[in-house]
Amino acid sequence: MEKFGEQLTGWEEPYGMLTFTSDKNMNLKVLQFLYDDAELGFRFMTDLCAVHYPNEEGKELAVVYHLHNLKENVRIRYKIFTAIEKPDVYTASALFSAANWMERETYDFFGVNFLGHPNLKRILNIDEMDYFPLRKEYPLEDQKRTDKDDEMFGRD
């Protein structure tokens, strides 16, 4: 980690898993270093997802990378934060092929715009959907829904 020094912040180790944060524009450099370095060798991306923190102004969306060193069986978690108004993040799909679909999923549910992704479109939800369902912007039950036939469920 000497290479990046103070640019990596937020070190913590919840449940024994080393976690850190950096500026969102550094994500590819950090991931590439973790991949290339002979001692680190985090060459397997196990998960890529997002979290929405509606109260954290300017960094509402967190993109979380889970990496695995298969040789040493060590896992690591790397987070970057981005503003929800302009959720642009560089794509890791060139480095990890596994990131391709996981970034599509993250875009599908959180609307993170992965710059440079080869095919950034919805993967799980219907193409007509015009919102990002896992953002914490909606009431638990939408009262304006029209697709539910409430007649049979006693909710008038």
Next chain:
Amino acid sequence: MARPVQYNITDKPLEKPYSIVQGPEGYMGEGFFASKLSDVVGLARKNSIWPLPFATSCCGIEFMALMASHYDLARFGSERVSFTPRQCDLLMVIGTIAKKMAPVVKQVYLQMAEPRWVLAMGACASSGGIFDTYSVLQGIDQIIPVDVYVPGCPPRPEAVIDGFLRVQELVGSENLRRRNSPKYKELMETYGIQ
């Protein structure tokens, strides 16, 4: 030495010497039998319904029990479960249908030849069930017409057999002209099917 078998060791006579479906009402004389064509066709159709299982989730497991020897849907003339819609009479939608899956269900329905029937098995297929959420279709009757709903989460195989017998009732008593009637066309048009 006698084998230590405790069950089914005495021969039981069959209740009837053979099992056969009751024929339709009609007028019989020596060498002829006169009846309504619709009754005969209905009898033939209802005792050889070919189901197409569209199983997506846990209800599908219950459906497997239904098809297996214990509950044995084959007793009702439906041992021939087909996986091509072109040959099937009954579309059994078994399990949660996500909105993304809806066009697939509709396409399968459209590929079936008339006359065709639909059975919705379980709470999810009937109404969306517990998945009161943005991604799940709230009942397949929003995209295709349904003849019989089987409630339950999941329904027991007995319940599905009951639903199946009700499909048989519908099939057996259906008017042969129903599928050409304006009312039926109207129904299809509400689903956007020509």
